[in-house]
Amino acid sequence: MTARDALIVALDVETVDAARALVEALGDSVGFYKIGLELAFAGGLELAQELKDSGKRVFLDLKLHDIGATVERATRQIARRNVDFLTVHGYEQTMRAAREGAGESGLRILAVTVLTSYDDADLRKAGYAQGVTATVASRATIAREAGVAGLILSPMELSAIRPLVGPQMLLVTPGVRPHGGASNDQKRVASPGEAIGAGADHLVVGRPITRAEHPRKAAEAIVAEIQEALGRRVT
Numbered sequence: 001m002t003a004r005d006a007l008i009v010a011l012d013v014e015t016v017d018a019a020r021a022l023v024e025a026l027g028d029s030v031g032f033y034k035i036g037l038e039l040a041f042a043g044g045l046e047l048a049q050e051l052k053d054s055g056k057r058v059f060l061d062l063k064l065h066d067i068g069a070t071v072e073r074a075t076r077q078i079a080r081r082n083v084d085f086l087t088v089h090g091y092e093q094t095m096r097a098a099r100e101g102a103g104e105s106g107l108r109i110l111a112v113t114v115l116t117s118y119d120d121a122d123l124r125k126a127g128y129a130q131g132v133t134a135t136v137a138s139r140a141t142i143a144r145e146a147g148v149a150g151l152i153l154s155p156m157e158l159s160a161i162r163p164l165v166g167p168q169m170l171l172v173t174p175g176v177r178p179h180g181g182a183s184n185d186q187k188r189v190a191s192p193g194e195a196i197g198a199g200a201d202h203l204v205v206g207r208p209i210t211r212a213e214h215p216r217k218a219a220e221a222i223v224a225e226i227q228e229a230l231g232r233r234v235t
């Protein structure tokens, strides 16, 4: 894996034109983009095709969660779009249905374990008996059995989860902040170097790049930090 491939930039902007301008500014410093709910509701699905046609990889972050039949059929539609990753929530019925819908299309399903804006207290308020680490671990085990390709989790759970799921499962972490950066609404965060050092395959980074004064410089600095951490990982 190259450092550039490890970085996924979240195109959390209001319009397709703003997203195009950002992609243009980032140029070849970024090869992988995430289109989430904000942009998907503003023409982002068409942009996904454009990005694929220009050689970028695309992650559709739609966080599907519904009865199995609906998730399966929705996933089948998305699989026709030839994108790389799709998120669903990490519930067993949902994950199995998405796997079924993706079939042999090559669309890889990522299961969201516990959102990185949640901590133990938030989970308790939502009615969960266990804390974050135990909940991520139980969802990770079910996800592996359901046959999804990867997990979304915070950098803080990586070292506990990798041994549970083995080397093949993709571990993808939002909640990434360069040292000194604002955490915004994220509660479980670490730096790019720490996340890669703990075994992440991909980092999802939004505001530290998209709201930076110089997005390209911010992306290049993160890629350099990933590169350094990957170097330490193999030695």
Ligand SMILES: O=C(O)c1cc(=O)[nH]c(=O)n1[C@@H]1O[C@H](COP(=O)(O)O)[C@@H](O)[C@H]1O
Residues within 6 Å of the ligand: 010, 012, 036, 061, 087, 112, 114, 115, 116, 117, 152, 153, 174, 175, 176, 184, 186, 204, 205, 206, 207, 208
């Ligand atoms: O599924 C995701 O991508 C996701 C899961 C999660 O637990 N936390 C999380 O922040 N995300 C997404 O990752 C991105 C993080 O953005 P920043 O906090 O701006 O770096 C946003 O697009 C979120 O929607």
